[in-house]
Every structure is written in structure tokens, then in C-alpha cells.
Amino acid sequence: MYENYSQILDELKSKSHFRDLKDYEGKDEKYIYFKGQKLLNLSSNNYLNFADNKELTKEFLDYAGDKYSFGSASARLLTGTLPVYSELEELISNLYNKEATLLYNSGYHANVGITSSLCQNGDVIFSDKLNHASIIDGMQLARGKFFRYPHLDMSALETLLEKERKNYHNAIIVTESVFSMDGDIAPLKKIVELKKKYNCILLIDEAHAFGVFGRKGLGVADELGIIGDVDLIVGTFGKAIGSVGAFVTGSKILVDFLINKSRSFIFSTAIPPINVAFTKWIIENKLPVVREKSRNMLSLGRKFGSESHIIPIVVGENKDTIDLCEVLFHNGYFTLPIRPPTVPAGTSRIRVSLTCEIEEKELEKLKECVSEGLLVK
Numbered sequence: 274m275y276e277n278y279s280q281i282l283d284e285l286k287s288k289s290h291f292r293d294l295k296d297y298e299g300k301d302e303k304y305i306y307f308k309g310q311k312l313l314n315l316s317s318n319n320y321l322n323f324a325d326n327k328e329l330t331k332e333f334l335d336y337a338g339d340k341y342s343f344g345s346a347s348a349r350l351l352t353g354t355l356p357v358y359s360e361l362e363e364l365i366s367n368l369y370n371k372e373a374t375l376l377y378n379s380g381y382h383a384n385v386g387i388t389s390s391l392c393q394n395g396d397v398i399f400s401d402k403l404n405h406a407s408i409i410d411g412m413q414l415a416r417g418k419f420f421r422y423p424h425l426d427m428s429a430l431e432t433l434l435e436k437e438r439k440n441y442h443n444a445i446i447v448t449e450s451v452f453s454m455d456g457d458i459a460p461l462k463k464i465v466e467l468k469k470k471y472n473c474i475l476l477i478d479e480a481h482a483f484g485v486f487g488r489k490g491l492g493v494a495d496e497l498g499i500i501g502d503v504d505l506i507v508g509t510f511g512k513a514i515g516s517v518g519a520f521v522t523g524s525k526i527l528v529d530f531l532i533n534k535s536r537s538f539i540f541s542t543a544i545p546p547i548n549v550a551f552t553k554w555i556i557e558n559k560l561p562v563v564r565e566k567s568r569n570m571l572s573l574g575r576k577f578g579s580e581s582h583i584i585p586i587v588v589g590e591n592k593d594t595i596d597l598c599e600v601l602f603h604n605g606y607f608t609l610p611i612r613p614p615t616v617p618a619g620t621s622r623i624r625v626s627l628t629c630e631i632e633e634k635e636l637e638k639l640k641e642c643v644s645e646g647l648l649v650k
């Protein structure tokens with residue numbers, strides 16, 4: 274009965290594409306425990322060390338006591354909106370100086386819900402080719418059309434806009450700021466210029482930049498001083514913030530539209546109040562005091578040739594990538610092979626993500642293990 278599925282799985286195995294879940298023994302700040310070994314975790318999005326941090330968890334629970342429950346038991350539009358949700362939304366609106374903010378259960382929910390609903394019949398999206406799967410899935414669900422421009426290629430984007438913009442009603446340009454698998458950064462100032470010239474809505478996904486980049490830790494748009502030019506900014510709480518969930522911030526009209534039309538928001542039980550309270554507590558109390566650490570982490574990334582804290586080691590073939598992970602494992606590093614469809618075929622890689630407690634000297638052996646030429650594409 275399941276022959277067809279097992280055939281597909283066999284095929285994945287034969288191409289070193291098969292994914293499986295690993296039984297880690299534990300995580301603790303910058304380390305992960307696996308197969309009896311304590312390894313430096315280079316595969317985590319816990320950029321600011323707010324997750325897997327026992328001291329911080331205890332401090333939060335002492336503050337939170339029994340004020341917040343572990344289940345929301347309802348979608349936001351039903352009985353799932355307690356004060357802490359609106360307080361977090363207001364906090365984010367104030368930080369970004371935007372009219373309104375909406376929480377989503379995850380970055381995936383946010384991107385799917387926003388792109389699929391904003392792009393109505395007769396509308397169009399222009400999306401960077403390497404945008405996250407959640408953006409691609411949302412565009413595929415949308416009733417309107419989408420085009421994908423080559424990664425970071427502004428002249429290709431402008432050519433597309435020149436040719437296609439006039440054929441559609443609303444047009445949306447969507448890009449990540451820091452790209453999740455490449456660690457490079459979109460030329461946001463140029464994109465703002467194009468958005469204005471061609472009358473488009475600009476949606477920026479700051480998933481890997483929120484908490485890390487910027488004067489206030491709000492992302493690359495914050496760093497560049499262009500928040501006011503961006504229509505919608507998405508940020509996630511599951512990475513630098515060490516929590517779970519996501520937000521989109523922008524104008525009241527667009528946020529009201531999303532409340533009414535984005536199905537991943539409407540038809541899903543809200544994240545638990547305790548997580549919302551943790552996110553709010555981190556943003557208010559902890560984020561402002563780690564700016565220096567965050568900057569140091571970014572400088573370390575730059576020493577490895579990256580524009581950010583994400584350092585791609587592009588190997589090429591799946592099997593070679595898996596083998597390199599194994600070598601690194603025996604040298605005390607935990608890394609994971611990133612393979613298609615997460616990245617384009619032939620560009621399988623190890624995605625080293627730095628976290629702010631990692632010191633340069635801890636990466637010396639990594640440099641030795643990976644030949645110089647392989648570091649960063």
C-alpha cells in the first residue's frame with residue numbers, strides 16, 4: 274500500500290537526501306550533547322544565548338510566577354487574545370514606530386499567511402530566488418502571480434519591474450534581509466528605491482537579523498535607518514530571541530487586512546501566553562543589554578568572510594557535505610549538512626551559525642578542518 278512512498282524514501286537515501294530526527298542528549302548554552310560527546314553547537318539560531326540558558330529561564334520563571342498559562346486554547350480571533358498579546362504587539366509597534374503589529378505562531382505562519390493573502394487576483398509578487406520556503410509556499414497559495422528574480426540581482430529585479438509591474442494591480446517586493454542559508458544581506462536601500470519608483474509594497478523578512486543587527490537590535494532596516502520606508506517587516510522570536518512565534522509590523526490597514534484574510538493567522542490556536550510573556554520580557558529587559566556582544570559576534574563572522582553571523586561552507590555534493598560534518602564532529606563541532614531543496618542542487622553546505630558566547634579561539638580547529646578555499650562561496 275505504501276510502496277510508492279517507500280520508493281521515494283529509498284531514492285532519497287540513495288542520493289544522500291534522506292532526513293531523519295536525531296536524539297540529542299541535551300543542550301546547554303553554546304554546547305550540544307550528542308552520541309556521548311560535548312560539542313560546540315554551530316548549528317543553532319540561539320544567536321544571543323537566550324534559549325538553552327538555565328539561569329535566564331529561572332530568572333524569567335521567578336518573575337512570571339503563575340501569571341501566564343501554558344496553553345491559549347483558542348485562536349486569537351476567538352478567545353485567544355489576553356492582555357500580554359496586545360502588550361507585545363504594542364511594544365513592537367512602538368519600537369518600529371509603526372501603526373500596528375500582529376503576532377503569528379511562527380515565521381512560517383507569518384510568511385505563508387502574508388504572501389498568500391496580500392497577493393490577490395490581479396496582483397503580483399517579486400521575490401528573491403533564495404527567499405525562505407515559507408515565502409515560496411505562500412506565493413504558491415496566492416491567487417495572484419509571482420516572479421522570482423536571481424539572488425540579490427537588482428538589475429534583474431528592475432528589468433522585471435519595468436516589464437511586468439504595469440500589468441498588475443498591487444505589486445509586492447519580498448526579500449529576506451540576512452539570507453538564512455548564505456548569510457549575505459539584501460541591498461535594502463536599492464530595493465527601497467525600486468519600491469518607490471515602481472509603486473510596490475515592500476515586505477522584508479528579518480528572521481535572522483531581528484535581535485542581532487541594528488541600533489536597537491531591530492534588524493538590518495534599523496541599521497540602515499530605513500524602517501520608515503518599509504511597508505511590512507517580519508521578525509521571528511524563535512531565533513535570536515530564544516522563544517517562539519513571529520510578528521509583522523506596518524500600517525493599520527495592512528495589519529487589519531491580515532487579521533481578516535491571512536488564513537495561517539485566523540485558523541490556528543495562538544501560541545501559549547507564557548511564551549508571549551517570555552518574548553516580551555526578553556525584548557524589554559535583555560535585548561538592550563546585549564548589543565555589544567551581538568556586534569562582536571558579527572565581527573567574528575566578518576573575519577570568516579561573511580557579511581553576518583551565518584557562515585556558509587559550500588561543499589557541493591551531499592555525500593561530501595555529510596563527510597565533512599563527520600570530520601567536524603570528531604573535532605568537537607556540531608554542524609549539519611544543508612542539502613537541496615533547502616539550498617540549490619550542487620551547493621550542499623555546512624551552515625555555521627555563530628552564537629554570541631563563541632570565541633574566536635574555539636574556531637581555530639574548524640579553520641584547519643575546512644580548507645581555506647571552501648570558507649564562504
Ligand SMILES: Cc1ncc(COP(=O)(O)O)c(C=O)c1O
Pocket residue numbers: 378379380381382384405407449453478480481509510511518519
Ligand atoms: C528567513 C526565514 N524566514 C522564516 C523562517 C521561519 O521561521 P520559524 O522558524 O519561526 O517558523 C525561517 C526559519 O528558518 C527563516 O530562515
